[in-house]
Amino acid sequence: MNRKYRKTVIAGNWKMNKTPSETKEFMTQLKSIMPKGRWCDIALCVPAVCIPAAVRAMRETRVGIGAENCNAKASGAYTGEIATNMLVDAGCKYVIIGHSERREMYGETDADVNAKVLAALEAGLTPIMCCGETLQQREAGITAEHITMQIKLGLAGVPEDKIRKVIIAYEPIWAIGTGLTATPEQAEEVCEMIRSVVRKLYSSKNARAISILYGGSMNDKNAYELLAQPDIDGGLIGGASLVPEKFVKIIEAANQPTV
Ligand code: PGA
Numbered sequence: 001m002n003r004k005y006r007k008t009v010i011a012g013n014w015k016m017n018k019t020p021s022e023t024k025e026f027m028t029q030l031k032s033i034m035p036k037g038r039w040c041d042i043a044l045c046v047p048a049v050c051i052p053a054a055v056r057a058m059r060e061t062r063v064g065i066g067a068e069n070c071n072a073k074a075s076g077a078y079t080g081e082i083a084t085n086m087l088v089d090a091g092c093k094y095v096i097i098g099h100s101e102r103r104e105m106y107g108e109t110d111a112d113v114n115a116k117v118l119a120a121l122e123a124g125l126t127p128i129m130c131c132g133e134t135l136q137q138r139e140a141g142i143t144a145e146h147i148t149m150q151i152k153l154g155l156a157g158v159p160e161d162k163i164r165k166v167i168i169a170y171e172p173i174w175a176i177g178t179g180l181t182a183t184p185e186q187a188e189e190v191c192e193m194i195r196s197v198v199r200k201l202y203s204s205k206n207a208r209a210i211s212i213l214y215g216g217s218m219n220d221k222n223a224y225e226l227l228a229q230p231d232i233d234g235g236l237i238g239g240a241s242l243v244p245e246k247f248v249k250i251i252e253a254a255n256q257p258t259v
Contacts, residue, residue, distance in 0.1 A: 001233050001258045005208045008040035008227070008254050009167055009234035011128060012241025013068060013096055013215070016047060023050040027057030029244040038062065040234060040254040043094045044241065045128070048082055055091030066094025066128070069102060072115035084123035095120050096128045096236070098154060100173045110153035117154055121162050128167045128213070128236060129154050131194070135174040144193055151197045163202050164209045168194055169236040175216025177238060181226070187214045188229035195231055220249035227254050 001008045018026065023046060045066035046054050054065045071081035087095060097120060098113035113129065120127040131150040133143040151168065158166060170190050175182050182190075191212045199207035214226050215236030226232055234254065240246040 001227055001254065001256075002208075002230055003039070003258050006233055007211050009043060009211050009213060010040050010247075010251050010254055011043035011045060011066070011094065011096075011167075011169075011213065011234065011236050012247060013099070013236055013238050014044070014046045014050070014242060015068065015101070015238055017242055018047065018050060020050050020053040023053040024057055026242075026244060027054060030063070030247065031057070031061060033244060033248050034061065034063075035248065035252055035255070037255055040251060042251060043126075043128070045094060045096050051087070051090045051092060059091075064093035064126075065091060066096065066126075067092050068096045068099070070095045070097070070116055070120060070125075072112070072119040074119075084119045084125055088123050088125060092125060094126045094128055094167075096130065096169075098130045098150075100130060100132050100171060100176060104173075110150060113150075113154045114156050117166065118157055121158065121165060126165055126167060128169050130169045130171050130215070130236070132171040132173050132176075132216070138172070138174065143190065147190060147194065148197050151194055152201065155198075155201060160202060160206070163198070163206050167211045167213060167234075168198075169213040169215050170194060171215035171236060173216075177217070179217050181217040181219075181222050182214070184225045184229050184232075187226055188231055191229070191231040191233075218250065220246045220253070223250040223253035224256065228256060230258075 042063045097116045102108045117127045211233040213234040218235040219240040
């Protein structure tokens with residue numbers, strides 16, 4: 001982290017977990033134990049049907065609610081899809097885009113991710129754009145190449161004055177939901193590399209200002225060490241964001257001296 005130059009962001013990704021009633025219960029518990037300090041931004045990205053309950057519960061708090069996906073089109077005959085302006089109207093501040101589960105299971109391409117990032121920015125949402133390599137790619141030594149491509153294609157056409165609004169999440173696919181966290185050094189190496197890609201695409205100032213999160217089995221035990229890395233500006237947290245006490249411990253881990 002480096003709070004002098006950029007925001008620290010602790011974001012939860014609930015995936016397909018919790019009903020609206022469970023959301024309400026979770027938010028009540030979270031509010032009762034939420035730390036008072038404001039050392040990081042907090043986001044909870046929840047299933048679409050849970051958004052109204054989450055927004056209602058967190059209205060007077062510092063927790064921003066987000067969606068887990070969006071459609072890049074503004075409206076029309078896209079059965080089952082949700083447009084960015086609908087998310088804004090429902091009270092969302094964030095949207096996760098290009099999570100590896102969507103890329104792998106629902107065939108999302110870098111071009112889809114790019115269209116969604118542009119649509120989210122246009123609507124005033126903060127996109128949390130995900131990237132990450134498979135175990136095979138890591139073992140083949142092509143992690144940097146693969147992620148550089150994902151970043152370049154994902155950010156295509158994002159104007160200079162909007163790039164700071166984008167949050168990038170580095171999530172090695174082999175670490176997601178497996179309990180196999182990347183070591184702080186492995187995660188830092190890639191996050192630093194992502195920042196250098198942003199530096200080349202934009203400028204040093206923009207690269208210094210953008211928040212880059214790590215995701216993949218981040219939990220209350222390993223968060224402190226991961227967040228101590230200079231280029232890891234927060235976390236995108238799946239499993240551990242479903243338990244209020246664990247999520248709060250990760251928020252507390254973001255309260256540490258930075259470089
Ligand atoms: P995990 O998920 O924390 O459960 O590994 C992270 C994510 O997929 O965003």
